[in-house]
Amino acid sequence: MSPTDRRTVGELLADCDALARETLLDATFDRAPAMVRSWNQLVGSAAELWATLPSVPGSRSGSDPMDRLRVVGEAIGRSARAGHWPGWGPTDEHLTQIGDNLSRARHLVERQGRPSQPKTPEAQAQLEEFQSQLMHTLYVAAHGTAVALGAYVTDLQDRLQIGTRRRLPLVERPTALEVILARGMIARFDGFEQLAAAYLFGMRPTSGNPDWTSVAAPFIRLETALAVWEVQAYRTLANGPDPADLVRVARVQALIASTTSILTEAAATKGHIDGEVIRRLAPALDASQAAWNRTAKRWAELTNPASRTDPSLISAASEVRAAIAAIATNQTGWATHDQLAARVDLPKTVKCLHLSMIASVDLAYVVRDTAVDHPGLIAPARIIGMRAQGEAELAIEQGETRYEGVTWTTPHQTAANQLIPLPEPARRGLINLADSVIASTNRAVAAAAQLDTSKPTRSMRSDHAPHRGRSYESREMTRPQSQAPKGPSR
């Protein structure tokens, strides 16, 4: 921080936005790994600044959009620090500069004393302006990183093809695994971008969006419960989780997928969604739900009678369950479509659930990272010996030779059903299941892509005009009005 830097908070935020746009313009393949490494620091600085700003009057407590973004940023940062792609290396100058500017803005705000709630319309407008600008910076920077990652993947594929054609030594070629990992990172940044877009493009309550203040209580409860759940799930998984925690995470995600399916079908029945979209989306949601449930069952094999679930996770899960039960069930099971339509604004509730689905892709990556990295995974010898053998046989059928003739437990361990460290094939099984969740949820996200989270489209029809923050209008990047908020033109 330069002592001669005399920029105001507004100027610093404007500079951040400009730098984010430059990031997008310069989003070349060679910058992608560094951008990923810089991401957590940037989001951390943004979250700290956000926390120093008062909330806009009328906003709902417990549903801070920055909480979601921060935990995704932290998960990406943890993944890179743990040695996953892109691993250690240099950071990106532009994104680091944005982070530094945001930290400088936070210092300025703090030096002036924590601001109170805005008392005049002008002060409120300025606050909304700052928040929108901050979120817009993250949105554009996430998009720029996704663009750079896309270019990186293309470059890897080109080099892979050339290397294969010219029969270059293997060490001189990129690996197919690196392509897969970089693609996975694109999905995570896409999710981040969409979460930021949801805030920017009309899912927040503001004075200019009074419709939100009259939304029915069950919807607000559900939206808040989902946001709190996501943040808590990340926190629990980041702190040496017990397998029981993984079971609960997967079960709750499965329930959310089922609920999304039920509400989306009801929205289609009531004419809010095109029938074609629901025909593609319903099987994908069912597959996602089934994949989460399979994951839960497999992690449950690693629990033992003494296993404990994080109390904060129990609390967050209980609230999600209660919120879903209040909206989506009756005494005989799922509520009828008429009941659902009477209880909540279906288009808004569906948008909220789809946003949660987008966020769940990244959560699935964190589950995968846990399966890869968790050093303390142990399991009862009998079940895990059988599981390891089953996975090993599958791998052997696919050409893996390292597992041939290996036994995974000793007779003594089996007889006493001792808790033993997880054998490699069993760990591989957990990773494969997480991959299956990622793939099926990504398919659901793709199928739901036409369900614009910002405004009515040919696929999502809403009676409520979407809000676009006044402050955002002045900075909107060029984009055809009919497109979903997928990001500025690549």
Add this chain to the structure above:
Amino acid sequence: MDAETSETVAGVVRLLRRAAELVWVASDTDGAGSPRQLLALGIDLAADEARNLLPDAIPIDGPAPVGAVPAALLRSAEQLLQCVATREAADGLHGLLARVANLVWEANSGVSD
């Protein structure tokens, strides 16, 4: 929490875990989107809460509960909790009792039949 109460709560944990297991099996049989998963998850969470009331030193292992009807197992858990959730008992036990009582009601409604 005295030893007798701890043993009772450990028994409640076993009953709840067994009930959850049975409802998950029924949910799996239903297939994707079964509404029974709500009840099953609710029982899981109650079992988690009961488990967390107990210190590490208390063994959870014990005889597997007899019975294959989730509602009956839940009712047994509720009855055990009523014995230990006295006026002087910790708040956690009262909260758990209320949670289990709700689950008994849910299990007796059409969702878990």
